[in-house]
Amino acid sequence: MSNSKGQILSNKLEIPKSDELKHPMEGYLREERFPHIWCSTCGIGTVLTGFITGLQKSGLDREKVAVVSGIGCSGRAAGYLRLDSFHSTHGRAIPFATGLALGNPELKVVVISGDGDIAAIGGNHFIHAARRNMNLTVICINNFNYAMTGGQAGPTTPEEANASTAPFGCYEYPFNLPFLAESSGAIYVARWTSLHIRRVSNSISEALLKPGFSFIEVIAPCPTLYARRNRLGSGLDLMKFYHDSAIIDHNADTRDIDIGYQDRITIGKFVDKDKPTFLENKDNFLKKKLGDKFIQYTGQNWE
Amino acid sequence: MKADPIGVATGSHYIDGDHACAEGAIAAGCRFLAGYPITPSTEVAERVAERFPFVGGQFIQMEDELASMAAVSGAVWGGAKSMTVTSGPGFSLMMENLGLATMMEVPCVLVNVQRGGPSTGLPTLTGQADMMQARWGSHGDYELISICPNSPQECFDLTIEAFNLSEKWRVPVMFMMDECVGHMIEKVVIPEADKIEITPREFYKGDKEKYRPFRFDGKGIAPMVKAGDGYFIHITGLTHDERGYPVINEQAQDKNVRHLVDKILKNEDKIRIIxxxxxxxxxxxxxxxxxxxxxxxxxxxxxxxxxxxxxxxxxxxxxxxxxxxxxxxxxxxxxxxxxxxxxxxxxxxxxxxxxxxxxxxxxxxxxxxxxxxxxxxxxxxxxxx
CATH class of the missing domain: 3.40.50.920 (Rossmann fold)
Structure with a gap:
């Protein structure tokens, strides 16, 4: 890293040692891994902040919360959190998280990943985890493109939007993720933008406390690729856009909340219901069928 | 340690290799199986699905083999002794997350009941053509252990050995059966639980600050912890250091990859069963x-x-x-x-x-x-x- 005069600046972020200067998220971040890889005014860090605040608000024992990410810019989220955190393969965060949640049923497992990871390469895992009502909270940071690899079109790129593999504009229909989640069986579905940070953290807190498959989509700016290629300005300009274009409608029918190019974004909490989880169903069902002979898995016995 | 008697079906059985493999896994203490149906391996998963409710195991049929292999790694970090089972095309799909398991040094067993390939090939007939894939199937340099049983009895005995080796070396072990051995029905004698030796996973119990999930000094294999124990581990498929943190440069690559290869090749004489x-x-x-x-x-x-x-x-x-x-x-x-x-x-x-x-x-x-x-x-x- 160097400044405009060519002087070399330190790569290390100096963290104030004073006891009075305590960051509210101290201890939740792996500060030794900073600087992080995200661009200036990227929305992912904001969502990470929202997650930490939401986790703090939930009152959950952080030792019993694990985070799994896939691959991509958002996939790096797990690596900066001081929790049990796993950085899996592209698209496989949800099945990895499924194994983790079943291997240690005491855990609340959270998946934080991007739109390409969750809805394209991991799309099949997403719908099946929702169908099973696996006890997972999935936070999908949607920046409308594959940013890590240079701004290619993805499953959520709006029609008309430009991307490096859609150089004349995108002509595919994008996914409407809340609709996909709801129709696959998710018990909690919300969409926010990274501008609505309090709502993001409240929503995450609610979702964390709900057993079952909860899904939160957060629309976030990608200033370096999506915004630049489409001449939408900086991350700040996109925040202004979110401010003007996001409409909160908790009662919206998820079928009607597609996102068009630079069009209105319907946000809110669309689904909040209760349904037994995969493990609750499994254990209750087998208990009923097999009676006392059924032995519930509560973690591996290593004794 | 000795096997937990709850999972050991002591006695003489007349069963096929697939069923014997399932019994071997349960006797070895395997309590997590994620799989996807595929001929001629399905009977392993079927027997496990039937037996697990009585031994406190966690069975899940996943949406595909990509998910199955990913779930196995997740379950191991959740503390479970885990396996998956597949054949030919499914084995190909598992290669991606086999690489992840290798990089994360996940002890687990991947059963491949080999059939004729390539592609859909001969779903119901035998083959031994996945032997190179067992070694080289995932991208990058690495070394794993592969075991080939030749009878239902060995499907039982060696599945236990596969789990033991996987725990000892923190490595996925390929259990390379074939359709003949898988479907061959013979007498299988399952001994008393106290006659079955089990290699337990080594868990770290020391100072939380000092824990390192990996060890690259060539002097041993790092002990594991499980998610939920408060160690706040970070585990990645990226090239990493001993803390598990990503390091993207050639020095880190050399240390990490050489460790994966050396821990197996330099101990070949200790692993070898011929x-x-x-x-x-x-x-x-x-x-x-x-x-x-x-x-x-x-x-x-x-x-x-x-x-x-x-x-x-x-x-x-x-x-x-x-x-x-x-x-x-x-x-x-x-x-x-x-x-x-x-x-x-x-x-x-x-x-x-x-x-x-x-x-x-x-x-x-x-x-x-x-x-x-x-x-x-x-x-x-x-x-x-």
């Missing part, structure tokens, strides 16, 4: 594995009747390859004969290690059925010349 018979003074040594090793016995018997000095080397662990043993034998014999149900995979390793000091003859078979012992006999006879 059977030998009448090797001393032999002119020809038949090197075989899996079902083919049983067919080869007939050919060896016929050759010995003809007065030919034939030795047998049976590879139970095929990977890591017993390189030093082949090198040692090569100057002493005229030929190695390698029958296998593929068009030449392990024979290439034998040939490489023999370094031209002995002839290496492949007896190939494209799959679908086992060899005719006459073909192996012919190669033995030519080998003595």
């Amino acid at each position: 059977e030998e018979d009448q090797i001393d003074g032999a002119d020809v040594v038949v090197v075989s594995y899996g079902i083919t090793s049983r067919v080869a016995l007939k050919a060896v018997e016929l050759a010995r009747k003809k007065g030919i000095k034939v030795g047998i080397m049976r590879l139970i662990t095929v990977w890591p390859f017993p390189e030093s043993r082949i090198r040692e034998l090569a100057p002493k014999v005229k030929a190695f004969v390698v029958p296998e149900i593929n068009l030449g995979q392990i024979c290439l390793e034998v040939e490489r290690c023999a370094q031209g000091k002995a002839k290496t003859t492949l007896v190939s078979h494209a799959g679908g059925w086992v060899h005719d012992p006459a073909d192996i006999l012919k190669a033995i006879e030519e080998g003595v010349k």
Whole structure:
């Protein structure tokens, strides 16, 4: 890293040692891994902040919360959190998280990943985890493109939007993720933008406390690729856009909340219901069928 | 430690190799299986699905093999002893997350009941053509352990061994059955639980600040912890340091990858399980594995009747390859004969290690059925010349 005069600046972020200067998220971040890889005014860090605040608000024992990410810019989220955190393969965060949640049923497992990871390469895992009502909270940071690899079109790129593999504009229909989640069986579905940070953290807190498959989509700016290629300005300009274009409608029918190019974004909490989880169903069902002979898995016995 | 009696179906059984493998896994303490149906391996998952509710196991049928293998790694970090089971096309799909398991040093067992390939190939008929895939199937440099049983009894015994080796070396172990062994029904004797030795996972219990999930100094394998124990581990498929943190440069790559390779290759003599018979003074040594090793016995018997000095080397662990043993034998014999149900995979390793000091003859078979012992006999006879 160097400044405009060519002087070399330190790569290390100096963290104030004073006891009075305590960051509210101290201890939740792996500060030794900073600087992080995200661009200036990227929305992912904001969502990470929202997650930490939401986790703090939930009152959950952080030792019993694990985070799994896939691959991509958002996939790096797990690596900066001081929790049990796993950085899996592209698209496989949800099945990895499924194994983790079943291997240690005491855990609340959270998946934080991007739109390409969750809805394209991991799309099949997403719908099946929702169908099973696996006890997972999935936070999908949607920046409308594959940013890590240079701004290619993805499953959520709006029609008309430009991307490096859609150089004349995108002509595919994008996914409407809340609709996909709801129709696959998710018990909690919300969409926010990274501008609505309090709502993001409240929503995450609610979702964390709900057993079952909860899904939160957060629309976030990608200033370096999506915004630049489409001449939408900086991350700040996109925040202004979110401010003007996001409409909160908790009662919206998820079928009607597609996102068009630079069009209105319907946000809110669309689904909040209760349904037994995969493990609750499994254990209750087998208990009923097999009676006392059924032995519930509560973690591996290593004794 | 000894096996937990709850999972050990002590007694004499008349079952096939797939079922014996399932019993071996349960006896070994496996309590998590994620899988996807595929012929001819499905019976392993079916038996586990039926048995797990009574032993406190967690079975899940995933949406595909990509998910199955990913879930296995997740479950292991959740503290479970885990496996998956598949065949041919499913094995191909598992390669991605086998790489992840290798990088994360996840102890687990991947059962592949081999069938004829490529692609859909011969779903119901036998093959041994995934042997190179077991070693090289995922991208990048790494080494794993592969075990080839040749009977239902061994499907039971060696599945336990597979779990033990996986825990000891923190590595995925490929349990390379084939359709013949998987569907062959024979007597399988399951001993008392206290006669079954289990290698427990080594868990770290020390100072949380000092814990390192990996160890790259060549002096051992790092103990594990499980998610939920408060160690706040970070585990990634990226090249990483001993803390598990990503480091993207050539020095870190060298340390990390060499460790994955060295922990297996430098301990080949400790991992190796091979059977030998009448090797001393032999002119020809038949090197075989899996079902083919049983067919080869007939050919060896016929050759010995003809007065030919034939030795047998049976590879139970095929990977890591017993390189030093082949090198040692090569100057002493005229030929190695390698029958296998593929068009030449392990024979290439034998040939490489023999370094031209002995002839290496492949007896190939494209799959679908086992060899005719006459073909192996012919190669033995030519080998003595």
